[in-house]
Structure formats: structure tokens, C-alpha cells
Amino acid sequence: MLEIALLNPSKETENKLRWSTDVDGASFHLYIPQWRVPAPWPARLKVVVDQEAAGSATVARPQEPGSAELERPIIATLERVRDHTKTVRYRPIGAPDCWELGEPYVPYALLPTPPPARLRLEVHWDRSAGTWSE
DSSP states (O other): OEEEEEEEEEEEOSSEEEEEEEETTEEEEEEEEGGGSOSSOEEEEEEEEESTTOOOOOOOOOSSOOHHHHHSOEEEEEEEEEEOSSEEEEEESSOGGGOSSOOOEEEGGGSOSSOOSEEEEEEEEEEEEEETTO
């Protein structure tokens, strides 16, 4: 299990929010659907990368997520899709409309060698640096 530096807000699209950081010269962007981010949107995230706990569980998208439910961390099991020069692309397991994360390109520095076929990412909200609106 590896916990990485906190990601900083970098982009807002119509449906998603992006947090980004640099990991040993590789960009790590994490896209999260706006419906899954608690308000006010936290300025930073803490991300835990865990190969050992990667299972095959899938999650269903809540019909109308309440604020208490949105405060819980995102825990997603991902499958390896493709290797790139500095990163490995992973895809969440399950139906795309249920994904709580986009398809992250995870830097090799955060992965064991060789990169695992499955990976678990945990996303924890960190408001200690404020929110996007501040």
C-alpha cells in the first residue's frame, strides 16, 4: 500500500473535476464525476494505491446520493488497460455510469514492478487546504 502526496485542483469540466500532481516527473490526473464529490469541493485529495487489496467488487451508483454518503472515501477496483512510457492506464470495474473515478494513468513510481493487473485506489477528501471556491 502506498499513499501519495495530496492532489491539487486543476480543472473543471461539465461533468467531472480533475485533481493533478507530479510524481517523479510523471503527471498524475484524477478525474472524479461531479455527482460524486461532496460540496463544497475539497481543494486536495489523499490517494492510497493498494495492490494487495484489489478485489473484484463493483459498486452501484447511488440514485440520489446524500451529503453524508458523498463524504465517504471512494474505494475503486481498477483493471490494467495499457502500459505507457511513464504511466499505466487503469479502468474501473463495472458499468461506466457507475464509476466513481475516471480512467487514471497511474505513474510507475506508485506501482510495484511489474504493474499489477488489478489495483485498488482509495480517495480521501482533504479540506485542510480549503475548497475550490476559496
